[in-house]
Amino acid sequence: MKLLTCLSLLFYLNVSAQATWQPLANIVSNTNNQRFDDVFFIDDEIGWAANGFYARVYKTINGGETWTEQLNETQLGKDYYFRNIEFLNEHIGFLGTLNGDFFKTLDGGQTWTIVSNISPNPTAICGLDTVGTSTIYGCGAYFMPAHIIKSTDSGDTWQFIDMSAYANALVEIYFLTEDIGFVSGRNNNGATILKTIDGGLTWTVLYNSNIAGEYFWKLQILGSNTDIMFGSISSVDPNLGKLVKSMDGGETWSSYDAPETDIQAVGFINENQGWMGGHTTGFYETLNGGETWTNLNIGNNLNRIFIINDTLAYASGMSLYKFTEETLGNEIVVENGRTSLNITLKNNPVTSHLEFEIAFDSDDNLLIELYDLNGKFIRQLARDQIQNKIKKNYKFPVEDLASGMYLINFHNNSGRESLKFLKK
Numbered sequence: 001m002k003l004l005t006c007l008s009l010l011f012y013l014n015v016s017a018q019a020t021w022q023p024l025a026n027i028v029s030n031t032n033n034q035r036f037d038d039v040f041f042i043d044d045e046i047g048w049a050a051n052g053f054y055a056r057v058y059k060t061i062n063g064g065e066t067w068t069e070q071l072n073e074t075q076l077g078k079d080y081y082f083r084n085i086e087f088l089n090e091h092i093g094f095l096g097t098l099n100g101d102f103f104k105t106l107d108g109g110q111t112w113t114i115v116s117n118i119s120p121n122p123t124a125i126c127g128l129d130t131v132g133t134s135t136i137y138g139c140g141a142y143f144m145p146a147h148i149i150k151s152t153d154s155g156d157t158w159q160f161i162d163m164s165a166y167a168n169a170l171v172e173i174y175f176l177t178e179d180i181g182f183v184s185g186r187n188n189n190g191a192t193i194l195k196t197i198d199g200g201l202t203w204t205v206l207y208n209s210n211i212a213g214e215y216f217w218k219l220q221i222l223g224s225n226t227d228i229m230f231g232s233i234s235s236v237d238p239n240l241g242k243l244v245k246s247m248d249g250g251e252t253w254s255s256y257d258a259p260e261t262d263i264q265a266v267g268f269i270n271e272n273q274g275w276m277g278g279h280t281t282g283f284y285e286t287l288n289g290g291e292t293w294t295n296l297n298i299g300n301n302l303n304r305i306f307i308i309n310d311t312l313a314y315a316s317g318m319s320l321y322k323f324t325e326e327t328l329g330n331e332i333v334v335e336n337g338r339t340s341l342n343i344t345l346k347n348n349p350v351t352s353h354l355e356f357e358i359a360f361d362s363d364d365n366l367l368i369e370l371y372d373l374n375g376k377f378i379r380q381l382a383r384d385q386i387q388n389k390i391k392k393n394y395k396f397p398v399e400d401l402a403s404g405m406y407l408i409n410f411h412n413n414s415g416r417e418s419l420k421f422l423k424k
Contacts, residue, residue, distance in 0.1 A: 036316035086128035096125030184216035191216035206250040212377035256290035267305025277302030
């Protein structure tokens, strides 16, 4: 009887164990509130993480219990912003940056070299996906122009695909096979997702939000049923972002309010249970396919949720996180959210010209856009590439605007933010 009781207790404990999101060991001091932009695992145990602003790559071989630094910008002799990381196998991997360079490793991340045989050279790589044994796709950028790169020989040779006919910005790419895949970003009409069935030669539009200025940011296809797709749409104040969901391979879509405006990360383990997060939030969970959300009060500044199975996942944000039935025992680090741009408005109210100064901490990319108070896009004011730590002045004519309040939106490597100004 005692044996049966013990066996019953063990069975109960195993069945009742629930996976939860927990922080992994803090592997770098984020003193400036800069995030890990990406995390990728080749299996349950072996994975890599890329910190954006600090431009570092880390590797784990024990499911995130410990991490080893493999690369930093000091070794490279140049300021970088690392956006994403993806591996074809345990040895061959790729690292995308927002600074015009693209890296490859042949030894699991111990050494990295710049890929120099793509013509024209992509301005940035925001999304990467490996498929099959030797095919790699990349896309970029959140700023113009829109392009795709492709290799079918493990990164030895590359093809550049101009995507300006379909989009003006691309963020995420995902392929089911070497030929069938999807890419997402935005065009003049808002957030968009495209599909190809011929390896990127031609594309068809599956979805458009029809709200100019929005991005279709991250994309997930459910591993257990590839007809089920999820996407995150990043919007502009005062609009909330969106979760969009398709149950038929992208033919039709449902839309639900997301937990914040600048939503980015999305990840589901089945058609009902999943999570979202963005620049100002940690994990929000839904158990009903996005109809309602619950704040789990963990994490911040999320960009990637990487699903392995229904009880194991990883995520990147202000720290790295693991969804697991284990009890990790790591302390929850106080996370204060993303660091805002240092912007000083020189005149408010505004009569004929809008003037402001931005103090940049390092190399950056910047889109400056004008919206009304309802989040309606008016026009793009500038696309600027910042090469050094610098203070820079901007001045734009606004005589054509009617009197009233407006939003000026700044989108840089670290996120989006808006400031209000009054036009007299």
